[in-house]
Amino acid sequence: MSRQPPVQQPPPVQRVRLRYFKQGPARFASQQDFARAFERALRRAAVPMAYSSGFNPHPRISYSNAVPTGVASLAEYLEIALAQRIDPVSVQASLNRVLPGGFQIMAAVESDGTALAELLTHSAWRIDLGVDATAAVAAFLAADSVVVQRMGKAGLRELDIRAAVVALAADAGALSLRAVTGPGKVVVRPGDIVAGLAVVSPAVVSPGASLALRVAQGVWSDGRVRDPFGPEKLANDAANAGIVANL
Amino acid sequence: MTESLFTRLEPLLAQVQKPIQYVGGEVNSQSKDFAAAEVRWALFFPDAYEVGQPNQGMAILYELLNACSSAPMPVGEQGDDDWLLAERTFTIWPDLAKLMRENGVPQFSWESHRPVRDFDVLGVSLSTELGYTNLLETLDLAGIPRYATDRTAADPLVIAGGHAVFNPEPVADFLDAVVLGDGEEAVLRVSALIRDHKRQGDAGREQLLLNLAKSGLVYVPSFYDVSYLPDGRIEAVRPNRPGVPARVGKQVLLELDEWQYPVQPIVPLAETVHERYSVEIFRGCTRGCRFCQAGMVTRPVRERGIQTVGTMVARGLAATGLAEVGLLSLSSADHTEIAGITGQLADRYAGTNVSLSLPSTRVDAFNIDLANELSRNGRRSGLTFAPEGGTDRMRQVINKMVSEDDLIRTVEIAFSQGWRQVKLYFMCGLPTETDEDVLAIAELAFRVIETGRRAANSRDVRCTISIGGFVPKPHTTFQWAGQADAETVNRRVRALKDKVRADRRYGRAITVRYAEGEPGMVEGLLSRGDRRVGKVIEQVWLQGGHFDGWREYFSYQRWLDAAAAVGIDLDWYTTRERSQDEVLPWDHLDLGLDRVWLWQDWVDARNGGEVADCRWAGCYDCGVCPALGVETQIGPTLRSLLPLTAGSEPVSV
Numbered sequence: 001m002s003r004q005p006p007v008q009q010p011p012p013v014q015r016v017r018l019r020y021f022k023q024g025p026a027r028f029a030s031q032q033d034f035a036r037a038f039e040r041a042l043r044r045a046a047v048p049m050a051y052s053s054g055f056n057p058h059p060r061i062s063y064s065n066a067v068p069t070g071v072a073s074l075a076e077y078l079e080i081a082l083a084q085r086i087d088p089v090s091v092q093a094s095l096n097r098v099l100p101g102g103f104q105i106m107a108a109v110e111s112d113g114t115a116l117a118e119l120l121t122h123s124a125w126r127i128d129l130g131v132d133a134t135a136a137v138a139a140f141l142a143a144d145s146v147v148v149q150r151m152g153k154a155g156l157r158e159l160d161i162r163a164a165v166v167a168l169a170a171d172a173g174a175l176s177l178r179a180v181t182g183p184g185k186v187v188v189r190p191g192d193i194v195a196g197l198a199v200v201s202p203a204v205v206s207p208g209a210s211l212a213l214r215v216a217q218g219v220w221s222d223g224r225v226r227d228p229f230g231p232e233k234l235a236n237d238a239a240n241a242g243i244v245a246n247l
Numbered sequence: 248m249t250e251s252l253f254t255r256l257e258p259l260l261a262q263v264q265k266p267i268q269y270v271g272g273e274v275n276s277q278s279k280d281f282a283a284a285e286v287r288w289a290l291f292f293p294d295a296y297e298v299g300q301p302n303q304g305m306a307i308l309y310e311l312l313n314a315c316s317s318a319p320m321p322v323g324e325q326g327d328d329d330w331l332l333a334e335r336t337f338t339i340w341p342d343l344a345k346l347m348r349e350n351g352v353p354q355f356s357w358e359s360h361r362p363v364r365d366f367d368v369l370g371v372s373l374s375t376e377l378g379y380t381n382l383l384e385t386l387d388l389a390g391i392p393r394y395a396t397d398r399t400a401a402d403p404l405v406i407a408g409g410h411a412v413f414n415p416e417p418v419a420d421f422l423d424a425v426v427l428g429d430g431e432e433a434v435l436r437v438s439a440l441i442r443d444h445k446r447q448g449d450a451g452r453e454q455l456l457l458n459l460a461k462s463g464l465v466y467v468p469s470f471y472d473v474s475y476l477p478d479g480r481i482e483a484v485r486p487n488r489p490g491v492p493a494r495v496g497k498q499v500l501l502e503l504d505e506w507q508y509p510v511q512p513i514v515p516l517a518e519t520v521h522e523r524y525s526v527e528i529f530r531g532c533t534r535g536c537r538f539c540q541a542g543m544v545t546r547p548v549r550e551r552g553i554q555t556v557g558t559m560v561a562r563g564l565a566a567t568g569l570a571e572v573g574l575l576s577l578s579s580a581d582h583t584e585i586a587g588i589t590g591q592l593a594d595r596y597a598g599t600n601v602s603l604s605l606p607s608t609r610v611d612a613f614n615i616d617l618a619n620e621l622s623r624n625g626r627r628s629g630l631t632f633a634p635e636g637g638t639d640r641m642r643q644v645i646n647k648m649v650s651e652d653d654l655i656r657t658v659e660i661a662f663s664q665g666w667r668q669v670k671l672y673f674m675c676g677l678p679t680e681t682d683e684d685v686l687a688i689a690e691l692a693f694r695v696i697e698t699g700r701r702a703a704n705s706r707d708v709r710c711t712i713s714i715g716g717f718v719p720k721p722h723t724t725f726q727w728a729g730q731a732d733a734e735t736v737n738r739r740v741r742a743l744k745d746k747v748r749a750d751r752r753y754g755r756a757i758t759v760r761y762a763e764g765e766p767g768m769v770e771g772l773l774s775r776g777d778r779r780v781g782k783v784i785e786q787v788w789l790q791g792g793h794f795d796g797w798r799e800y801f802s803y804q805r806w807l808d809a810a811a812a813v814g815i816d817l818d819w820y821t822t823r824e825r826s827q828d829e830v831l832p833w834d835h836l837d838l839g840l841d842r843v844w845l846w847q848d849w850v851d852a853r854n855g856g857e858v859a860d861c862r863w864a865g866c867y868d869c870g871v872c873p874a875l876g877v878e879t880q881i882g883p884t885l886r887s888l889l890p891l892t893a894g895s896e897p898v899s900v
């Protein structure tokens with residue numbers, strides 16, 4: 001028996017971008033957990049994936065800006081490379097039949113060849129705080145710098161999150177707030193915003209039992225986070241999901 | 248009926264490691280109507296989710312009890328499966344367990360997040376002795392009394408199965424009943440008895456246990472009294488109720504082709520220790536290795552045919568989306584059709600990124616052929632062989648019939664065919680072993696490297712030696728042997744390591760891996776212990792012991808202290824050799840093995856006697872087949888696998 005060289009995989013013929021949500025108990029899945037589940041769903045749905053070459057071929061999937069473990073999202077994005085041309089809508093339908101509960105593809109479009117990550121510079125969040133955030137939000141917006149601590153692999157780190165929070169508003173009458181985060185030295189997470197509010201206002205406790213949701217991702221312009229798939233797509237899906245990503 | 252605990256659990260999950268493991272709802276998990284079912288099982292694996300979820304026994308019983316598949320179910324109520332359901336539960340990591348206790352949230356089931364105490368049966372899968380403290384931990388978190396005699400109608404029946412229960416005596420006081428052997432038919436029959444009992448109204452827990460005991464399906468420890476001699480040995484184990492059998496037999500499933508489980512195993516979201524679809528290609532092993540409990544307790548050999556295996560693999564992959572297939576058994580190269588199975592599966596899945604693996608450590612060229620077949624497109628990294636003993640004499644004692652020359656010839660072939668690394672498994676502390684027997688492993692490894700460098704024509708060859716401490720197990724030839732103490736094991740493996748390291752020519756090409764001898768002493772106590780050992784387990788748990796299978800949680804000192812506190816002599820249970828007439832704690836559990844044959848095998852072990860596998864060399868009268876009315880069921884079936892066409896249903900048998 002002679003040893004055979006690894007199979008050269010054919011190049012992709014099409015790339016499809018997907019927007020999906022991650023909700024309910026599934027939000028406790030880490031990005032690696034989702035990636036394993038997604039690859040298995042692709043196999044169950046028999047999506048004709050393009051594979052990387054080598055001894056250990058992998059389906060070609062690029063993930064962008066995964067939401068932190070424990071945070072729900074209506075706006076996660078990824079791109080898959082296919083070995084066969086296929087209608088993006090049928091990819092969406094077949095994946096939705098086999099994805100684990102809590103994950104659903106909300107939109108699928110063919111890639112125009114641009115870099116997806118460049119279209120996902122900003123995130124809109126809704127955070128349920130459990131306390132009235134009006135005063136804390138005002139104090140946060142008035143500050144030039146808000147330094148929070150975050151536990152990382154190398155221990156506690158200090159981060160100034162103020163500049164990367166481009167918009168912040170308390171929901172009138174509700175115990176929640178809306179935030180938009182953008183590019184900066186650090187990627188600001190919802191937990192950091194809660195921690196930042198706790199720094200500027202004693203009314204907010206951190207870490208509290210806050211629930212966060214990523215409502216949208218895209219480019220920030222004219223006071224809105226613009227979905228990379230275009231306004232029609234977003235309006236449709238938002239209506240389907242009963243959500244309006246408005247700020 | 249209590250509602251789901253999930254809303255109370257959810258805020259706690261935000262504060263713990265790997266919360267996803269606790270949420271359930273995985274692909275292929277089942278949620279049946281709890282209120283409508285008459286017999287509800289919580290299947291419990293006493294370790295973390297990542298270890299327990301991939302367990303094959305759990306997966307099989309889960310599907311059978313939920314009757315969720317189209318595969319045949321020879322017994323039970325076909326078509327009327329709503330009376331039965333199973334959910335899962337696992338031992339909860341200390342971080343969450345602490346929060347649950349602080350917040351009054353009890354042990355829950357993974358599917359409906361109901362309190363485990365609401366179920367009719369807690370089905371415990373006991374696969375290793377080091378899970379015993381987790382059994383107590385989870386019972387406590389569930390609010391179920393530790394001792395079976397303290398439980399009431401409000402508590403589930405705690406019924407255990409799995410490989411560790413062939414001597415359940417150390418945990419006997421904590422279990423209501425035990426199923427010995429294959430669980431498939433047994434769980435359905437036990438369920439039917441429980442259902443009938445419930446339908447008759449409130450006849451009481453004692454009556455239910457009596458019905459179960461009289462059926463011969465289960466062992467009910469509380470229905471047996473153990474008396475002791477003045478020297479501490481057991482005098483007798485006797486039933487204390489009329490109608491309860493003096494000896495309880497094991498369950499043997501025949502015709503495995505009719506039981507094609509798991510059909511659609513759960514696909515975890517959390518990462519687990521095995522991420523593959525596994526098919527058990529046969530059950531049982533009759534090679535007769537004298538140290539091996541798995542081989543003795545699973546006799547006789549029963550194969551699945553090549554077409555069943557092909558069907559199960561195709562269906563399992565389609566249902567899970569997994570990319571790895573494991574062809575499981577105790578020694579997969581021994582299947583009568585293994586060449587066809589591996590070759591034809593490799594053909595079938597060529598170019599699909601599905602990978603196949605099979606556990607086999609057989610020391611021969613055929614095993615290499617199989618490995619070559621399975622690594623057609625893959626990297627030829629490492630091959631594993633298990634000579635188990637370092638010298639020809641040692642291997643004769645354990646009935647591992649492979650000579651040093653066989654081993655060298657085998658590695659020569661492996662290295663000449665492109666493999667660059669071999670891993671060799673050995674045991675230390677075997678009966679009659681001397682320091683020299685263990686040091687000889689170094690010489691053997693030197694010969695392996697020398698042979699490998701020549702055969703591969705390269706200096707880039709490696710050998711890993713992996714050494715486990717030997718623990719004598721119930722129902723084996725060595726059940727009477729004295730266990731080597733931890734110091735002896737540690738001294739021998741360290742001397743071996745030093746000898747390898749000191750060698751200028753070969754030392755750097757060889758890695759020695761070994762575990763310390765101390766956990767083996769605890770395993771020895773729990774393996775051959777009697778009911779009195781239960782107090783040690785309880786004491787260890789009370790002192791904070793759990794997750795003993797995990798190095799970071801295991802504390803030898805805690806076990807020593809606990810044994811001392813309850814007056815148990817560790818050495819008496821481990822290093823003491825037993826005599827032929829001693830009543831062993833598991834003698835009333837009947838696996839069909841003829842005790843006279845077993846003792847003779849123990850005598851033969853020390854006198855140069857060998858046993859050849861009854862599959863090829865004829866029955867050697869171990870006793871199992873006539874005693875249990877069963878038979879070896881092997882092929883070849885002389886059938887073959889057809890290629891799968893895209894989207895087609897697999898060819899059925």
Ligand code: SF4
Pocket residue numbers: 533546547548861862865866867868869870871872873879
């Ligand atoms: S009774 Fe004979 S055939 Fe059956 S397992 Fe024992 S040795 Fe093998």
